[in-house]
Amino acid sequence: MPSLPTSSSYDDFGGPIQDYSMLEDASTQWSANEANPLRASAAAMTNTCFRVSMKFYIDGYQTPQISAFNAVWNTVSSALPTITYTSAGNYVMNLPSTVTDLQGNTQSVNILGGIANVDCNNGNGWFVTIQTVSSTQVNIFVWSAVDGQLEDIGTGPTNTIDLFLR
Amino acid sequence: MSFCFPTRQQYGGDLQDRLPSQNFNNAAATDIPATAINQCRASLVGMTNTTFQAYIKFRFDSNSIVHYECSWDRARSVDPVLIAKVDTGQWLLGLPTTVIDQQGNVQIVQLSAIQCNSGDNNTTHMSFSTGQIVSNNQFMVYTFAKFPFGNATVFVDIFLY
Numbered sequence: 001m002p003s004l005p006t007s008s009s010y011d012d013f014g015g016p017i018q019d020y021s022m023l024e025d026a027s028t029q030w031s032a033n034e035a036n037p038l039r040a041s042a043a044a045m046t047n048t049c050f051r052v053s054m055k056f057y058i059d060g061y062q063t064p065q066i067s068a069f070n071a072v073w074n075t076v077s078s079a080l081p082t083i084t085y086t087s088a089g090n091y092v093m094n095l096p097s098t099v100t101d102l103q104g105n106t107q108s109v110n111i112l113g114g115i116a117n118v119d120c121n122n123g124n125g126w127f128v129t130i131q132t133v134s135s136t137q138v139n140i141f142v143w144s145a146v147d148g149q150l151e152d153i154g155t156g157p158t159n160t161i162d163l164f165l166r
Numbered sequence: 167m168s169f170c171f172p173t174r175q176q177y178g179g180d181l182q183d184r185l186p187s188q189n190f191n192n193a194a195a196t197d198i199p200a201t202a203i204n205q206c207r208a209s210l211v212g213m214t215n216t217t218f219q220a221y222i223k224f225r226f227d228s229n230s231i232v233h234y235e236c237s238w239d240r241a242r243s244v245d246p247v248l249i250a251k252v253d254t255g256q257w258l259l260g261l262p263t264t265v266i267d268q269q270g271n272v273q274i275v276q277l278s279a280i281q282c283n284s285g286d287n288n289t290t291h292m293s294f295s296t297g298q299i300v301s302n303n304q305f306m307v308y309t310f311a312k313f314p315f316g317n318a319t320v321f322v323d324i325f326l327y
Contacts, residue, residue, distance in 0.1 A: 007235070010268040027182050028200070034178030040268035041171050042210055044237035045217045090289060112233045113223045113323035115283045127294055129284045131321075132223075143292035150289060166221050166235070166325075 089150030285321035
């Protein structure tokens with residue numbers, strides 16, 4: 001049974017169970033009445049957790065650099081996305097088509113949508129939108145509120161884009 | 167605050183090993199120490215406080231939900247709907263007042279926060295979306311564009327907390 005990034009149901013996690021016998025010691029035994037809601041909650045959150053949270057910035061050579069990356073799968077280097085600079089304020093991110101989950105299973109990546117934030121103290125006003133092109137590709141658009149155009153916010157790790165992908 | 171999840175106390179307190187674990191943390195493990203179980207449960211409880219409750223990708227030109235995921239039992243609950251297009255670039259959507267959680271319990275929907283993203287391939291003029299929680303189960307989505315103001319966005323990613 002695959003784990004995240006595949007969503008699971010309560011039944012996948014065993015569904016409701018009952019105590020096989022009366023608990024003798026509540027300090028060492030876990031009652032079914034307490035274990036059931038925990039497994040149900042775990043199943044629920046597989047449907048609503050972000051699959052990826054990450055940060056990147058543009059270096060002095062117009063090359064995007066990933067400064068932080070977290071995912072619900074194994075985050076070895078081969079699982080990192082690539083980000084390419086298309087034009088000012090316009091970047092394309094590609095995730096690997098398959099990743100290895102925490103149980104060692106190979107799974108397909110299926111990004112549905114997301115949200116982003118401009119993390120900088122540049123007072124001109126910026127915001128970022130993202131377009132989910134496919135299950136593994138996301139376009140990133142950074143806008144200047146001054147003129148409404150796509151622009152780079154600046155270079156270096158103090159001018160980052162935060163991405164949260166479901 | 168996560169309306170759909172129990173509190174930590176309802177998951178049970180920390181456990182102790184009844185007997186010392188002897189075969190754990192290896193390829194042929196048969197034991198899980200209580201400390202590991204406790205850590206797993208504490209982490210999971212923490213995540214119930216920070217996970218979003220529902221994700222909706224809405225297509226406004228066809229009034230259709232392209233994707234919808236939720237923490238509750240979707241099969242036994244009512245899907246979200248577009249209630250009204252209030253004005254140019256303004257839409258009112260709603261979840262049911264109650265949903266059925268994963269254990270079959272009725273839960274009252276109590277939304278507390280919203281995040282929106284304009285998900286279009288638009289490189290010529292900026293567009294963005296904001297959201298507003300207007301009641302326990304209803305929320306507004308606003309789309310903006312600099313030139314012109316109005317129906318700037320077709321796809322919106324909506325995250326509800």
